Amino acid sequence: MKAVRLWSVRNARWLKKVYDGLEWILSLLNPILRRIGYDRLDKPFAAVEGVVKGFLFDSQSCGQCTLGETGMACPMNCPKTLRNGPCGGVRQNGGCEIKPEMTCVWVNAWEGSQQIGAEQTIQIIQAPVDNRLKGRSAWLRALRIKVGSAS
C-alpha cells in the first residue's frame, strides 16, 4: 500500500478537490442522512471510509481526519502518531527515525501540502486524538460539525 500512499501525496492537489467535492455532496444529502439517523449510518459509513481511505492513504481510521490539513498524508502512520509536524529524529535522507525504511510521514505531508497550497493549514494546531472516535466515520463527524449537530 505504500506505493499508493506516495502516489496520493503526489496527486494531493486533485485528490483534495475530490475530497472537498465529496464533503459538498454529503452536505447536500444531509437532510436525508439526518432523517435516517447519524448513529445508524456510522457503521456502514465507517466501513466504506475505511476501505477507500485505507487504500488511498493507508488511513488508520482515527475517526477525526486531518488529511486535508496534512497534505493528504495520514499522520497516524507516524510511529509516534505525531499530528502536528515531524519529530527531530528525521534522518538526513528523509527516512523515519524509528522505521528507517519508511519515508517520514511528515516529509510526505509537507510535500503534499505544498501541492495543495496548504502551507497555512498545516500550521493549524491539531488537538490530541479522542480515542473514543477510533474506527468511527470521520466523514459523518465532519458533516455533523459543519451542520452544527455535534461538538
Next chain:
Amino acid sequence: MKFDDEPTPGEGLPILPGHTSPGRFERILRAGKFAVTAEIAPPDSADPADVFARAALFDGYVDAINATDSSGANCHMSSMGICSLLTRKGYAMILQQSCRDRNRIAMQGDILGAAAMGVCNILCLSGDGVQSGDHPEAKPVFDMDSISALSMVRRMRDEQQFMSGRPISSPPRLFLGAAANPFAPPLDFRPHRMAKKIAAGAQFIQTQYCFDIERFRTFMAQVRDLGLLEKAYVLAGVGPLASAKAADWIRKNVAGVHIPDAVIDRLAGAQDQKQEGVDLCIDLIEQVREIEGVSGVHIMAYRMEDRIGEIVTRSNALDGREPWRPAL
C-alpha cells in the same frame, strides 16, 4: 548574580509584570542577558547525593538546569525526581516532559506537582522512540505530541483549566519551552514548525546540537523573517565531543544529530581529541553568539559535564556575570 528579592531556596521569586513564572531563568532572558543552560546527567540510582554532586559541577556557570526525561528512551532517575530535589536547594530547573511514557492524565498531574515543587520552566518534547533505548519492548504512549502538550500546559496556566475543562484553583506559573531541530528534514519546514510551537505556547526554544553553523545561520534568518525572534528566546544547543570516533558514532546512531565531516576531520587531526572537542565547543559558542536572535546557549556535555566550567569561562558566555549558586 542574586536578585534583591531573592527568596529562601525552594520558593518562587515575585512574578514581575509581563512575566509568567516566578523563576530566575525567565528574568535573565527578559532582561536581555545571554543565558546559559546545561543538561544534568540523571543518575541510575536512588541516592539524592548523586544528584547534588552532579548539579554542583554547574555551580556558578549556568542559569538553569535541564533535567532530561529518560532521553534516548533509556531508563534513569526521573526528571520530576531530579527537579524536586534541586528546586529544594534553590536551583532553577527546566523540567523536560516527553510524550513517550505518559498519557494526558499523568502529564497534567505531573505539571501541577512540578509547579508545586518550585519548578518554573517546562520543556515539552515529543520524545525519542522506545526502539532507541534499553527497553525497546515497552509500549510507546504518545497520547499527545509536543505541540498539543504545549497548548495543554498553556491552558492550565492561562485559563486555569484541565483539558477536560475542569477548573484548577491555583494554576501552575510556568515559563514554557520547546525544542527545535534546524538540521533535520524537511529543512524548509523547520522554521514553520518552530512558529507552530510558539503559537502553541512556547516562550523559549532550545535547539539540537549546532555543529553546522552555516545551516543554523540560514535557519535563524528564516526564523527572523517569520517574525519569531520577538516572540521567543532561542538558545542554541552546543556540546563537546569526546573524540572523532565518538562523533562518528553519534551521528550514525543518535537520532537527529547532524555532524558535518569538517567537524570530524578537525577532531581526528588533533593530538588531544578530547581537548579539541572542548575547544571546538568554545568556538561554536562564539560563532552562534554572533547570529542575530540567539539569546543563549544550551550545553549538552554528555559524560563531560565536568568540562562545563571550562567551556563557560573560556568562551566568556556569561560576560563576567555570576549566575546564582547555592550558598556554601
